[in-house]
Amino acid sequence: MMRKIxxxxxxxxxxxxxxxxxxxxxxxxxxxxxxxxxxxTITFETPPERIISFxxxxxxxxxxxxxxxxxxxxxxxxxxxSEVNDLPIVGDSFSVDYEKIxxxxxxxxxxxxxxxxxxxxxxxxxxPVVATNSNTLEDVYTDMRLLGAMCGIEEEANQxxxxxxxxxxxxxxxxxxxxxxxxxxxxxxxxxxPIYTPGNHTFQNSLIQNAGGNNIxxxxxxxxxxxxxxxxxxxxxxxxxxEWLQDQVENLTEDEVWQDVSAVRNDEIYYVNDNIFSRPAxxxxxxxxxxxxxxxxxxxxEENGEEENGExxxxxxxxxxxxxxSIIFTISIKNKxxxxxx
Numbered sequence: 001m002m003r004k005i006x007x008x009x010x011x012x013x014x015x016x017x018x019x020x021x022x023x024x025x026x027x028x029x030x031x032x033x034x035x036x037x038x039x040x041t042i043t044f045e046t047p048p049e050r051i052i053s054f055x056x057x058x059x060x061x062x063x064x065x066x067x068x069x070x071x072x073x074x075x076x077x078x079x080x081x082s083e084v085n086d087l088p089i090v091g092d093s094f095s096v097d098y099e100k101i102x103x104x105x106x107x108x109x110x111x112x113x114x115x116x117x118x119x120x121x122x123x124x125x126x127x128p129v130v131a132t133n134s135n136t137l138e139d140v141y142t143d144m145r146l147l148g149a150m151c152g153i154e155e156e157a158n159q160x161x162x163x164x165x166x167x168x169x170x171x172x173x174x175x176x177x178x179x180x181x182x183x184x185x186x187x188x189x190x191x192x193x194p195i196y197t198p199g200n201h202t203f204q205n206s207l208i209q210n211a212g213g214n215n216i217x218x219x220x221x222x223x224x225x226x227x228x229x230x231x232x233x234x235x236x237x238x239x240x241x242x243e244w245l246q247d248q249v250e251n252l253t254e255d256e257v258w259q260d261v262s263a264v265r266n267d268e269i270y271y272v273n274d275n276i277f278s279r280p281a282x283x284x285x286x287x288x289x290x291x292x293x294x295x296x297x298x299x300x301x302e303e304n305g306e307e308e309n310g311e312x313x314x315x316x317x318x319x320x321x322x323x324x325x326s327i328i329f330t331i332s333i334k335n336k337x338x339x340x341x342x
Contacts, residue, residue, distance in 0.1 A: 047152035048107030060281035175212030187236035242274035
C-alpha cells in the first residue's frame with residue numbers, strides 16, 4: 001500500500017514538474033526571429049509592444065496591418081492615418097532625437113536601411129533596429145511581410161500583402177504587358193529647381209511601367225537630377241507632377257523652349273497627391289489606379305480588358321451578329337420566293 005502511495009506521489013511530482021516546464025516552453029515558442037533588409041537577424045523574446053517608426057511608409061504599413069497600437073513614436077513626416085498626429089515626434093530626415101527615443105523605451109526602432117548612421121547610433125546605445133527597404137514596388141510587399149512577422153502576425157500580413165499585390169495586378173492587367181511601341185512616354189517631375197525624377201529601381205518607375213507607360217528617365221538608377229534639355233529631347237507625351245508643384249511647373253513650361261514638348265503642347269500635365277506617389281506603402285494602390293486611369297486615355301485598350309474594335313467587345317458583337325442573321329434570313333426568303341416564281 002505504501003509502495004502504491006509512493007509511486008503515485010512520484011508520478012504526481014513528475015507531472016507537476018512537467019507542467020511547470022511547459023509555460024517556459026510556451027514562452028520560448030513566442031520568440032520571433034526576422035531577417036531585415038540589411039540581412040541582419042534580429043530575435044525578440046516576444047513580439048515587440050513598443051515600436052518607434054521612422055519613415056512614413058513604415059508607419060503606414062504598421063497601421064495597415066493592424067499593429068498601429070504598438071507604435072509609440074514616429075518621425076516628423078509621418079502623418080497618415082490621422083491617429084499618427086497624436087504620437088510623439090522623434091526627429092526627421094535631417095536630425096534624430098536620440099534622447100526622446102530612449103525616453104519612449106522602445107522594444108524596436110523601424111527605419112529604412114539607407115539610414116546607416118542612425119542605425120549605428122541606435123544600436124550603439126542599445127536599441128534594437130529592424131531595417132526596411134522602402135525603394136521599389138516589391139519592397140512594399142516585402143516590408144509588409146517583414147513587419148507583420150516582427151509583430152507576430154506573419155500569416156495575416158502575408159495574406160494582406162498577397163491581396164494588395166493581386167489588387168495591383170488587377171488594376172494593370174490590360175496595360176502591364178504592352179509592347180514598347182504601344183506605350184506612352186511619361187516624365188515624372190518631383191521638383192523644379194533643380195529637376196529631380198525617379199529612374200530605374202524606384203517604385204514610381206514600376207507604377208509607370210505597369211500602367212502602360214515608358215519612363216523617359218529610366219536610363220539612370222534611383223532618383224537623379226535630369227536636365228531640361230534631356231526632358232525636351234525625350235519629348236514626353238505625359239508629365240506627372242505633385243500637386244504642390246503646380247505653380248512652379250506652370251511657370252517653367254511657359255518658356256518657349258517647352259512649347260514643342262508633346263505633354264505641354266497637348267495640355268497633358270497631371271498633378272497628383274505627393275504623399276501617395278512618394279511613399280512605398282499600401283496606398284500605392286491608389287497611385288497605381290490614378291496613373292493607370294491617366295495612361296489608358298492614350299492607349300488602345302478598354303477598361304474591361306478587350307481591345308477597341310476587338311471581336312469580343314460586349315455590346316458590339318451581339319447587335320452586329322443579330323443584324324447579320326436578319327439580313328441572311330431576309331435574303332434567303334427572297335431567294336426562295338424568286339425560285340418559286342420561276
